[in-house]
Amino acid sequence: MNLLGSTKHLRKIVAPYEKSSVWRSVWQMFNTFAPLFILWYVAYLSLSVSYWLTLPLTAITAGLLVRVFIIFHDCCHGSFFANRRANEIVGTIAGILTCCPLNQWRYSHSMHHATNGNLDRRGTGDIRTLTVQEYLALPFYKRMGYRIYRNPFVLFGLGPIYIFLFEYRFNRKDAKIKERLNTYIVNAGIVAAAGLLCWAFGWQAFLLIQGPTFLISGIAGFWLFYVQHQFEHSYFEKNENWNYVDAALQGSSFYKLPKVLQWFTGNIGYHHIHHLSPRVPNYYLERTHDENEMLQSDHPITLFTSLRSFRFRIWDEHRKQLMGFGYIKRFKLEQSKGGGA
Template identity: 75%
Template sequence: MIDQNKKENWREIIAAYGRPSVKRSVWQIINTFIPFFLLWYAAYWSLSVSYWLTLGLACLAAGMLVRIFIIFHDCCHGSFFPNRRANEVLGTLSGILTCCPFHQWRHSHSVHHATSGNLDRRGTGDIWTLTVEEYLALPRLKRLAYRLYRNPLVMFGLGPSYIFLIEYRFNRKGAKMKERLNTYLTNFGIVAIAGLLCWIIGWKAFLLVQGPVFLISGLIGVWLFYVQHQFEGTYFEKDEKWDHVDAALRGSSFYKLPKVLHWFTGNIGFHHIHHLSPRVPNYYLNHAHEENRMFQDVAPITLLSSLKSLNYRIWDENRKKLMGFGYIKQFLMKEKESTQ
């Protein structure tokens, strides 16, 4: 249970961690981007030795690409560098590598932070989550679409390719010119880099290396985003009852990973702290957790327990729990019994 006094003073508690360090940020660029490029080249070199070696190196490169995405993510929040322009430049460059347009993603993700766990303001930058009543009110085709969307094979198999290769290539409705131009610049950068590499090493070699790097990093990225809010004990409330602190500390997971995985994922497992204050750079999230009991009181999920999240498909407002599709039959039976 979260201490009420600490909950009320959360701004004071978190303020000490919200100042980016240029030194630490530059070092993170060095220990992330350089290993990524070296691993990518090593994976290409290994094609002449063994493709199993290539796949091993591609897995490590994918891990570094996830870490690059976290830097991109911090730039979108303006928390990686103290300077706004520096965040935009690095965010755009890292967005090209991760196939994410900086301004577009910054907008949708800021909406996600403002509405996470709010049943009345869902739909932008989040996982499509319906309540039982909403699901039952849908026509058959939309129910089927929702079931397919929530199927792990679709969400983690086809989902990453659709999101990163197709969805992010188009501007959202109502986007301003600066955002549109940034999307065009990102698309041009992706095509230019891919085209240049295909010209230098050949399209087959490019796909044999970049294919697994993209697929593995995309799967990891979608899984992390999914498990950060779709877990046992998560938080959803109607707008009039929704609370920012509860949405952060109860509706965002503390994903307790081995230290090496925390490093590769840029400490995003401390997601409860990140949602409380997205101004905290990724390299301070673990310090904030270790130095404050308020954050340690949040129940963690582990690699093993997080697999249960695959069974959660729909929100029951009565139980205030995520349930599987099998629960719908029980719900209908109870509804039928109550009307008899």
């Protein structure tokens, strides 16, 4: 089947799942926001018993915050509600809870969808990934900078803190007035919410609960985004060979998680389907997968096998796979012997 025919056929397959359901969306909001607020208060009450009791509660609260982010994510795509204004309102509220400005993130994430796996259009809304040749062409200090950036402690530890707490507080240079205003509204909402919680429960209690909740949810969110595109046989091509369908189905993973984690992550493990059609609401992703054999991945990534992604750092254009930094020496040796990669 040619690419155009394949694209039209796939569009026909996913079209029935692209319509949101008001009652499903409202129910998901209720079973996410309500337990989030209740559990946060229970975590506060547990402080008077033992902080060792509080910490596990903050971990569950963090899971619910990840689920809030999935709602935010769907609102950015306009898939959570059919009504645009409803997506804007719910998305902005979810953005306050997750420290993400709706319009700013919508722009960068739309760029990510439009350029995922395109070696000539990288740089917005993605994990920086160099090819072997690009890495070797860099001066020493930039190579070290890239190695530091790809270090798990930096990427998953410092990364969420910098991105969510600092970078998202400022508008990008070319942002239009609507995007700028939304960032200001979200920033004001974050300050107001934090101030209200500090006034009601005390700043020490706020930090003891919100600190680990934010950190755990941030690490989990970064890991999900990372493993959804940073797996061994992912997809990266030059612009002339790149196409949207292959980038979606080959360059986005099917992360097969245990059911409880699938619930907390809002089915985002079906990421290949999400990239094929961002208009499919998160609560229909599993059904879209299960009811269409053509969309069922032969090589799902499991919780255990996803740990291999920690070692993937650099893309080899000849092997068409992600490699670790240890591969660089072998590549240079093969090149010096004239064997190629």
